[in-house]
Amino acid sequence: MPENLTALLNALRLQFSDRLLTSEAAREHHGSGESHLPPAWPDAVVMVTSTQDVSDVLTACTKHGVPVIPFGAGSSIEGQIHAPHGGISIDMSAMDQIVSVQDNDMDCTVQCGVTRQALNEHLRATGLFFPVDLGAHATLGGMAATRASGTTTVRYGSMRDLVLGMTVVMPDGEIIKTGGRARKSSAGYDLTRLMIGSEGTLGIITELTLRLFGIPEASQTAMCSFNTIEDATQTVVMALQCGLALNRIELADGLQMQAINRYSKTSLPERPTLWIELTGSAATVQNDIVVLEGLAETALRFEHAQTAEAAAKLWRIRHDALYASRALRPGIKGISTDVCVPISKLPACISAILGVVATTDIQAPLVGHVGDGNFHLVLLYDPENEVEAKQAYHINSSLIEMAIEMGGTSTGEHGVGLGKKAYLPNEHGPALGVMRRIKRALDPDNIMNPGKIFDL
Amino acid sequence: MPENLTALLNALRLQFSDRLLTSEAAREHHGSGESHLPPAWPDAVVMVTSTQDVSDVLTACTKHGVPVIPFGAGSSIEGQIHAPHGGISIDMSAMDQIVSVQDNDMDCTVQCGVTRQALNEHLRATGLFFPVDLGAHATLGGMAATRASGTTTVRYGSMRDLVLGMTVVMPDGEIIKTGGRARKSSAGYDLTRLMIGSEGTLGIITELTLRLFGIPEASQTAMCSFNTIEDATQTVVMALQCGLALNRIELADGLQMQAINRYSKTSLPERPTLWIELTGSAATVQNDIVVLEGLAETALRFEHAQTAEAAAKLWRIRHDALYASRALRPGIKGISTDVCVPISKLPACISAILGVVATTDIQAPLVGHVGDGNFHLVLLYDPENEVEAKQAYHINSSLIEMAIEMGGTSTGEHGVGLGKKAYLPNEHGPALGVMRRIKRALDPDNIMNPGKIFDL
Known part of the structure; x- marks a missing residue:
């Protein structure tokens, strides 16, 4: 073990005692997490319970030049x-405390370890x-992040739109507050x-103030099948x-529907199938479902x-899609692609990538958040099978190349991590250099x- | 004139000839712009027509170490x-070209000099x-910016939410693209x-891709008076x-209503008065206006x-509020405050600041975007009158202090510029240091x- 790591672990053990874990299991x-990528273990784990803990760990890691990797639910x-x-x-x-809920302001402040399920409960x-x-x-x-x-x-x-402010610990242990509780601000x-989206490479988010919304009075759900992705997409465009x-x-x-029929014993x-949920006042959704049916000609x-x-039954079918896939x-987990394109490009993008899939041995059922232009292919391949693995990576990279060509992005919601790094130069061009300059300015020791x- | 400036102007004149303006009028x-602050003239003006022009100007200014100030509509x-x-x-x-409109994707790309009025036309x-x-x-x-x-x-x-991507020229003349046309992305x-909101201190925005929306089918407007700001605010909270x-x-x-009555010959x-507009399908707004009237008990x-x-007549009254003030x-222009607070704090914030106003000679009618918690007092003071000027600044700074104390911001929508710089240390604390580090990293010569x- 390098000296700096030993010194760091000794220092952390003094402060955190049994909250410092070095067991193999921990x-x-x-x-590993949920990723398809080969695991890469940290040297140790610290279970923190406060922003000050995080600050202390970062101060120590900076002092000893040791990397820090934030972990939420994995x-x-x-x-x-x-x-x-x-x-x-x-x-x-x-760090799973709900700090405060302000009903009248429709916002709340939570510690970073609160899950969305716990918050809504x-x-x-x-x-x-x-x-x-x-x-x-999560x-x-x-x-x-x-x-x-x-x-x-x-x-x-998305999270981009719904966070009003945060507490963040910077690499040197400094605690900053960003934003606030105002709905908007032009102050700097x-x-x-x-x-948001920096994936723990600039600082560690320890508290968040989030916007909340009133639960709508009513909802209506429709499920509709189309001959083609184009027809489905055009219906969505008109509804939007x-x-x-x-x-x-x-x-x-x-x-995907074939997989669902097999899994859920449906016929x-x-x-291509859409699930559409309308929510709002009873008057609104009753009106809009009729309009929607008219649009879905x-x-x-x-x-x-x-x-x-x-x-609920229709949505259960949608929720089971991943298991059905x-x-x-x-025995095969599969990896999920995540491109997002302008909605008008969806049919061409999907059709082109399914053309590529057809030249391989891979099965790749598709689900998508079509209103955003974001869709996932689950690439069912055996990572032990080199031919299949190569084909799966080929599909993913072809898809990303197409999406970027169409004005879209390599990742709509999963992030970059290690898995998408290779695609960022193509997606961002010289803007990637600007990101790197920001990284160097805020985390000069790259911990x-x-x-x-990206690599620096 | 310093040597570097002379050399720069010579270089710019070669490229831009009569698009380089040095007249007093220009x-x-x-x-000066629309600001209440004393004017501070640039040494020269360049009328650019392309992103490449902007890049050339920035390259030259960096070379000669001369500041650049972006100007839109002033x-x-x-x-x-x-x-x-x-x-x-x-x-x-x-730079007023509308580059493209994509109906199906509900987005468009425009040059930075296009006004919102021209775009909607x-x-x-x-x-x-x-x-x-x-x-x-604007x-x-x-x-x-x-x-x-x-x-x-x-x-x-706000603009924060509705820009999908941009072309930006960095201080050294490098042209980068940020974002894209995807509705969402987690790529870096x-x-x-x-x-957005960096006010030209990091780079110059030359093109923007913007989200567009369908014009709603129907709208309903109500105008309602209340005994107190609390009553008005509580109605808004329930409607939200x-x-x-x-x-x-x-x-x-x-x-403000007194000023309006006098100006618009109304009674x-x-x-305290609210203007509320509901838009959506005919069914929705007909339903919601009834609900609203019930809430406004x-x-x-x-x-x-x-x-x-x-x-339209009700909205004209609102639009004339500034002239009425x-x-x-x-003969007095007045300055506009711009704090934004959590909506539950609005009544206390307004009541406290009107208490401060009452101790001065200043008249300060109030209008606000109350759904966002943002309001403006127009401080009607004579800048030649030292006592009044002092009182106006005292009101503004007291209000900002209160707003920050309440979790709000010094500026909801006007920005910082020179006028709000003094308040940012209190609003942001150590986060201001992080902003400065970003500024230094992206604009090392501070041009x-x-x-x-902020000052560096």
């Missing part, structure tokens, strides 16, 4: 929590909720947005232009759930999650 | 376009519009949001929590405009609008 758990899938250069994994999951009696609903069990700090989004982003925006640089009270617009392709059309089938139970090839997003 | 026009009010250290005012108003046939509607005649580049907002921000967000640092289809929620206080109650008077003409004291937002 290191393994903190160095649900990131692009290697954001991996420790390719070793170092200290700083586990925030015990806590809010239940208030009639308010926090809308970003990604699939994973902490709000991690969601901010990854600039996460979810199925309701088409209505409410937007450090809140700079930290009409300003319907869209809350969720999810897409699955024919293969739905194995064609190319639909082969338009199933409008007449009861809450019927709607994986059941196409049991903050080094090797993520 | 320098005066570019060094409508900034905190001295953002002033040249306290001299230098080159780079006038972007001729251009969009008229598409059924789409761009919603940020600040009072001033360019979209300037609006982004100031992180501007408007009366519909409560519905659609959010340089778009970093540039219910998720009504609020498009605009504007507030005026009793003195409205001289009490403390209203002394609830006037629901039954026709488009009647609604100024007519209280003819970009130096002296604005």
Whole structure:
């Protein structure tokens, strides 16, 4: 073990005693996460419980020149929590206090380790909720750090839009507050947005003030099948232009529907399918569902759930899509692509990539947050099979190249981590140099999650 | 004239010939703007017509170490376009091309000198519009640089929320693209949001890709008077929590209503007054206006405009508020405060500051974008009168101190420029040091609008 690491661990043990973990189990758990990438363990884990703890760890790591990797729920899938250069994994999951909820202001302040599920559970009696609903069990700090989004982003925006202010610990241990509780501000640089999506490479988010929303009075759900992705997309475009009270617009392709039929024992059309949820006042959603049915003139089938139970059943089908995909090839986890393109480009993008998929042995069912132009192919390949692995990487990189060509992005919501680094020069060009200059200015010793997003 | 400036002007004259202006009139026009601050002229003005022009000017200014101050429509009010250290005012108003409009994607790309009015005029046939509607005649580049907002921000967000991507020229002349056309992305640092609100201190925005929205089918307007600001605010809080289809929620206080009655020859109650506009489908707004009237149980008077003409008449009253204020004291321009606080703090904030105003000789009518917690007092004082000037500054600084204490901000939408610099240490604390580090990293020679937002 290098001397600086030994010295650091001795110092941390003095302060944190049994909250400093060096067991194999702890290191393994903190160095793998949900990613398809090979694990990379940290040298040790510190379980922090306060912003001051985080500051103390960063001060010590800076002093000894040892990397720090923030860890929330470990649900990131692009290697954001991996420790390719070793170092200290700083586990925030015990920072799980809801600091305050301000009903009248429709905002709340939470510690970074609170999950979105725990927050919404806590809010239940208030009639308010926090809308970003990604699939994973994730902490709000991690969601901010990854600039996460979810199925309701088409209505409410992503983490980028819903964080009002934050407490952040900088690499040298300095504690700063960004933003505040005002709904808007023109007072200087937007450090809140700079930290959101920076994946722990600039500082560690320890508290967040979040916007909340009133739970809508009513909702209506429809599920509709189309002959083509074009028809489905065009219906979505019209619904967006009409300003319907869209809350969720999810897409699955024919293969995904086939997987769903097999998994859920349904006999739905194995064609491109939309799930659409409208929310708002009863008057609004009753009006808008009729308008929607009129717009969906190319639909082969338009199933409008007449009861809450019927709607829940339709959504359960959508939620089971990932399991249904994986059941196409049991024992195989698959990796998920994540491009996001202007919605008008979706049909061409999907059609082109499915053309590429067809030249390989890979099955790749598709689901998408189509209102945002973001979709995921689950690439079902056996990582032990070199040919398949090569094909899967070829599909992913071809897709990313296409998406960037179309004005889109390599990652709509999963982040860069280690997995998407290679694509950023193409996506950002010289802007990547500006990002690097910011990184060097704020983390001159490169101790903050080094090797993520880009190399210096 | 210092040697470096002479050399720069010679170089610029070679390239730009009669687009380099050094006349007193041009320098005066570019060094005063709409601000109450004393003018500070640039040494010369360059009229640019392309991103490459901007790059050439910045390259030359960096080479000669001369400051650059970006200029759009000159409508900034905190001295953002002033040249306290001299230098080159780079006038972007001729970069007024609408590059492309993508109906299906509900986005467009414009040069920075396009005004919001020109854009909406251009969009008229598409059924789409761009919603940020600040009072001033402003360019979209300037609006982004100031992180501007408007009366519909409560519905659609501010410039922060509605810019998808940008072309930016960095101080050394390098041209970068930030963001793109995807609705969301997790690919690296959010340089778009970093540039928005940076007031030309990090780079110059030359093109913007903006989100557009469908023009709603219907709208309903109500104007209602209340006994107290508390009653008005509580009505707004409930309307926000219910998720009504609020498009605009504007507030005026009793003195402002008195000014309006005098100016517009109306006999409205001289009490706190709300203008509320609901937009959406006909079904939605017809439902929501009824709900709103029910919520406004403390209203002394609830006037629901039954026709488009009647609604336009109510909004004309609101739009004339500034002229009505100024007519209280003819010949006096006044300065506008701009704090923004959590909405629950509005009544206490307004009541406390009106208490301060009452101890002075200043009249200070109030209008506010109450849904955002942002309000403006127009401080009508004679800048030649030292006592009044002192009182006006005292009111402004007391108000800012209170707002920051309440979790709010010194400026909701006007920006910092020169006028609000003094308040940023209190608002941001150590975060201001992080902003300075970013500034130094991206503009090491401090040529970009130096002296604005903070001193280095």
